[in-house]
Amino acid sequence: MTLLNCLILAFVLFAIGVFGLLTRRHLVGMLISIELMLNAANINFVAFAHFKAADATAGSLFSIFVIAITACEMAVALAILITMYRRHKSLDVNRLEDLHD
Numbered sequence: 001m002t003l004l005n006c007l008i009l010a011f012v013l014f015a016i017g018v019f020g021l022l023t024r025r026h027l028v029g030m031l032i033s034i035e036l037m038l039n040a041a042n043i044n045f046v047a048f049a050h051f052k053a054a055d056a057t058a059g060s061l062f063s064i065f066v067i068a069i070t071a072c073e074m075a076v077a078l079a080i081l082i083t084m085y086r087r088h089k090s091l092d093v094n095r096l097e098d099l100h101d
Contacts, residue, residue: 006047014040027084027091031077038070 013036020033042063049059085091 003047003051006043006051010040010043010047013037013043025093027081027093030093031074031081035070035074038066042066 017033017035017037017040020036021030024030024033045059045062045066047059049057049062053059081091
């Protein structure tokens with residue numbers, strides 16, 4: 001596998017994530033799309049570390065930080081989702097207009 005193949009894979013995953021984020025109205029689907037975009041960034045970090053860096057641990061270290069931050073983000077987001085579902089009995093983004101208050 002070459003660097004170009006890794007970059008194309010990451011681009012396709014990122015594009016699918018952006019498309020899913022823009023077209024979904026369900027919050028769980030939106031979170032999955034964000035996760036897909038972050039995983040595409042991880043592929044880029046690891047690919048550049050493997051193919052271009054003299055020290056291969058730098059890209060892997062960035063990737064581990066992104067995974068840790070993503071895990072924390074998803075835990076907080078799922079807690080918010082549970083609270084919103086208990087309050088509104090729906091996870092449709094269009095029905096959740098009182099979040100602006």
